[in-house]
Amino acid sequence: MAEWIASRGGPVTGTLQVPGDKSVSHRAVMLAAIADGVTRIDGFLEGEDTRATARIFGQMGVLIEAPSDGTRIVQGVGIDGLRAPAAPLDCGNSGTAMRLLAGLLAGQSFGCELTGDDSLSRRPMRRVTDPLAMMGATIGTGEDGTPPLRIAPVAGLRGIDYASPVASAQVKSAVLLAGLQAEGETQVTEPHPTRDYTERMLRAFGADIDYRPGFARLRGGQRLTACDVQVPGDFSSAAFALVAATLVPGSTLAIDHLGIDPRRTGLVDVLRRMGADIDIQNIRSGPVGDIATLTVRHAPLRGIDVPMVCVPDMIDEFPVLFAAAACAEGVTRIRGAAELRVKESDRIAAMANGLRALGIRVDEVEDGADIHGGQPQGGRVDSLGDHRIAMAFAVLAQRAEGAVRIGDTDNVATSYPGFEAQMCGVGLALESAG
Ligand SMILES: O=C(O)C1=C[C@@H](OP(=O)(O)O)[C@@H](O)[C@H](O)C1
Numbered sequence: 001m002a003e004w005i006a007s008r009g010g011p012v013t014g015t016l017q018v019p020g021d022k023s024v025s026h027r028a029v030m031l032a033a034i035a036d037g038v039t040r041i042d043g044f045l046e047g048e049d050t051r052a053t054a055r056i057f058g059q060m061g062v063l064i065e066a067p068s069d070g071t072r073i074v075q076g077v078g079i080d081g082l083r084a085p086a087a088p089l090d091c092g093n094s095g096t097a098m099r100l101l102a103g104l105l106a107g108q109s110f111g112c113e114l115t116g117d118d119s120l121s122r123r124p125m126r127r128v129t130d131p132l133a134m135m136g137a138t139i140g141t142g143e144d145g146t147p148p149l150r151i152a153p154v155a156g157l158r159g160i161d162y163a164s165p166v167a168s169a170q171v172k173s174a175v176l177l178a179g180l181q182a183e184g185e186t187q188v189t190e191p192h193p194t195r196d197y198t199e200r201m202l203r204a205f206g207a208d209i210d211y212r213p214g215f216a217r218l219r220g221g222q223r224l225t226a227c228d229v230q231v232p233g234d235f236s237s238a239a240f241a242l243v244a245a246t247l248v249p250g251s252t253l254a255i256d257h258l259g260i261d262p263r264r265t266g267l268v269d270v271l272r273r274m275g276a277d278i279d280i281q282n283i284r285s286g287p288v289g290d291i292a293t294l295t296v297r298h299a300p301l302r303g304i305d306v307p308m309v310c311v312p313d314m315i316d317e318f319p320v321l322f323a324a325a326a327c328a329e330g331v332t333r334i335r336g337a338a339e340l341r342v343k344e345s346d347r348i349a350a351m352a353n354g355l356r357a358l359g360i361r362v363d364e365v366e367d368g369a370d371i372h373g374g375q376p377q378g379g380r381v382d383s384l385g386d387h388r389i390a391m392a393f394a395v396l397a398q399r400a401e402g403a404v405r406i407g408d409t410d411n412v413a414t415s416y417p418g419f420e421a422q423m424c425g426v427g428l429a430l431e432s433a434g
C-alpha cells in the first residue's frame with residue numbers, strides 16, 4: 001500500500017493544466033459507444049475510473065483505440081449494438097461508472113453483472129435500482145442495496161416521471177440513459193440542480209432533450225450520432241492546487257483550460273467568501289460548458305458558515321475545503337452534506353479523524369462538521385483508500401508544523417494520475433514514503 005510524506009514546500013507558482021474532467025470522460029465513452037458512427041475524444045482522463053468505463057465497453061464489443069495518451073477513437077455500435085459480456089463488468093472504484101452503466105444497461109436484451117472494489121461494494125445503489133425498477137428493469141443487489149448489481153435481460157422499459165429524492169447527477173443520468181431506451185417519455189426532477197453533462201452531451205450527440213436546472217425530459221427510442229468531444233480540465237482536480245496556492249504565503253498560480261461550469265465551481269464562491277483571491281479570466285465557451293484560466297494568489301482565510309445551497313456545486317471538493325478550513329481563522333461550519341458519508345469513504349469522518357490527528361478540533365454532526373481553524377501539526381493520517389482524502393492532506397501539509405505521513409494513497413490514480421509530479425512541479429513538498 002503506497003504512502004506519501006508531505007510537508008511544507010515553497011510558494012505555489014507557475015502554470016498548471018490538470019487532467020481531463022472525469023464526469024465528461026465517462027459520459028463521452030458511454031455516449032460514443034452507443035452512438036452511430038465514430039467519435040474522437042481528446043483530453044480523455046487517463047484515470048483508473050474512466051479507463052474502467054472504456055474497458056467495460058470493450059467487453060461489450062465496442063472497439064476503442066487509444067492512439068495517444070488522452071485520445072480515444074470509439075467505433076460506436078448504436079443503441080442496439082452492444083454484445084452480451086462474457087464476464088462481470090468491473091467498475092473498480094467508480095460510483096459514476098456503476099450508476100450510469102446501471103441505467104444504460106437496464107434496458108438491454110442481455111443480462112450482465114456490475115462489480116466494484118471494496119469501497120464501491122459498500123456504496124448505496126438503491127438510489128438507481130429503485131427508479132430503474134419502476135421503469136421495468138430487474139436488478140439484483142447485494143445486502144442493503146450494495147453491489148454487485150445483477151441486471152436481468154428485459155424486453156423493454158417504460159418511461160417515468162421521477163422526482164429524485166437526492167441531489168445526484170449519477171441518479172439523474174442513470175434514469176435518463178435508461179429513458180433513452182424506454183417507451184414513452186422520461187422526466188427527472190431534482191431537489192437541487194446538479195451537473196448537467198449528461199443532458200448537454202446527449203444533445204450534442206443529437207438527442208432531442210429538454211432540460212433546465214433541476215429538470216430534464218426526453219423521449220425514448222432515439223438514436224445518437226457520433227460527435228467529437230474535447231474534454232476540459234477537471235475543476236475537482238484543480239481544487240487541490242487552488243487551495244494549496246491560497247494557503248501558502250507568496251503563491252501565485254494559474255490553472256489553464258479548466259472547466260468552470262457553475263454546477264462544479266461552488267468551491268470558488270465559498271473560498272472567496274472566506275477571503276481567497278481567485279480571478280477567472282479568458283472565459284471561452286465549449287460544448288460541455290465554459291472553460292477559463294483561474295489565477296489564484298495566497299490570501300489569509302477566515303471561517304464561514306458554508307451556505308447549504310452551495311453543497312451540490314462542490315460535492316467532491318469538501319475534503320480539500322476541510323483542509324482550507326483547518327488553516328482559516330475561526331470556525332467553518334458545514335451542514336447539509338450528508339452525501340459525503342457515502343462517497344469512496346465516509347468523507348466527514350475521514351477528514352475529521354485526520355485533522356484531529358494533526359491537532360485541529362473538529363466537531364462532527366451527521367450532515368457536516370464545525371472545523372476550528374488553527375495551526376496543524378505533523379503526524380500520520382489514513383486516507384482510507386479515498387483519492388480525495390489523500391490529496392486534501394497533501395495540501396494541508398503545506399501549512400503543517402512537521403511532516404504529514406498519508407496512508408493508502410494508491411487510489412489517487414483513479415481521478416488524478418500524475419498528481420504527485422504536477423504538485424511537486426508547482427512547489428508542493430510531497431514524496432512517496434519508503
Ligand atoms: O455524475 C457524475 O459524474 C458525478 C456526480 C457526483 O456524484 P453524485 O451523483 O453521487 O452526487 C460526484 O460526486 C461524482 O464524483 C461524479
Ligand SMILES: C=C(OP(=O)(O)O)C(=O)O
Nearest residue numbers: 093094095096097316343
Ligand atoms: C465521488 C467521486 O466519484 P464516484 O462517485 O464516481 O466514485 C469522486 O470522484 O469524488
